[in-house]
Amino acid sequence: EAVPENHLIGPRTSQLIHSGRKQLLLRTTSGSMEFKMKGSDNQEKLVYQIIEDAGNKGIWSRDIRFKSNLPLTEINKILKNLESKKLIKAVKSVAASKKKVYMLYNLQPDRSVTGGAWYSDQDFESEFVEVLNQQCFKFLQSKAEAARDSKQSPMVQRNSSFATSHEVWKYICELGISKVDLSMDDIETILNTLIYDGKVEMTVIAAKEGTVGSVDGQMKLYRGVNPVIQPTGVVRTPCGLCPVFEDCHEGGEISPSNCIYMTEWLDF
Template sequence: MGSVSKNVSNKRKHSDAKSPVHNLSEPERKLYDLIRSMEDKGMWTLDMKRQTLLPETQFKKHIKSLQTKNLIKEIVHINNKRKKYFMATDFEPSVELTGGAWYVDGELDKPFINVLRELCKRIVYSQKVVSIESISKSIREKGCLNVECSIQQIDQIMQSLVLDNVLMEVTSTGMGEFEAFRVGTMCYRKAEAPKVWAMASIPCGVCPRINECTPDGIISPATCIYFTKWLDF
């Protein structure tokens, strides 16, 4: 039993010895530890230079070496695309760096957003009333997208359609058209066309001289060209 434990221990030591982390030079180790300490936030190259005080040529050499050893990776910061950021390969960039699911390589994925907006709108228009969960299910079943779409993403898209007055939010009553949804569930339907006040569509409703207008006066409906055009229309 002791022999087995000893063999396992030796294997672990042998495996650790092969790890590129254990074969770093002192400057590489210092640089790697500094980058890794920032975890999923990454680190700007200028900040690295300030803290390590490495000459430019050596700094570039050690950064390249760490990349070759697959210990660090360059990442794109959406708010500082011109600045070089690096992160230990153990971590994935935070949402603050990448912008989240709507960004690809630091760029807002507008085509994908537009496709998803149009898809959500069509589903709502065809089903009349939907919830976030039901529209997510419809998208999965239709298989229209090449990538997975989270509930959070769909919720954000639906909110944008509400803000653009394409859709409207309605709360389920559990009856009639809402019978498929629990009472209180937030649902979505096609936005209603805004109701225009009857007088607002008549020129008189916005005429600044309406108080001076009389049937026999200088200003009169009979001589008003705007009122005549409105009647012809």
């Protein structure tokens, strides 16, 4: 039910939520939220609730203004106050280099905000990606060479030359070359670039439930190969090998117009 903006909130039981241009809704809230916001006024509680609802993807101040219908000067004052209390934090987003999103202080930002393992302070770590690319390929090469040296039957050699993404992930983690925690998905992204480059092939096999590295009863296996023919023109372009291809768009942090690798490829 709509209530006037100056209606008092019951302690530990309700929270003002903006609904429409000149009305607020009253809803129940948790005691923990009320405890954190003890001593705050209604406007500050409203902004906090909007930020909390945004989760670990955060929310821009512009959207906070739209949802709360508060003046920008008042929102900036509230945001600064909540930050000083360490209830919220501002996080730079790779989606827009000059904008920050706000989220609760104890949340880990979503990959869509930070860019994941391939970014540091909004900058794409191309050298780091290249090192991972080389080390993953080196591991698969060594496994293939060990299989060939085993002098077993060709079929056994071929099967033993494959490695799971979990094995590659474990090898990279043991090298200690990454300052951030890499996930299996991160490693599979790198392995995909090697597949596009014609250096690695992948096969999918059935796996028992609970097997390390398996998903939905299936497991991906990778092996290093010597390309028989050169990759196609599309794959040889930086786009064919780029692990953040899906994040590349005009006007973004990663854009075709400012891609130094595309420039080098065209000059070559």
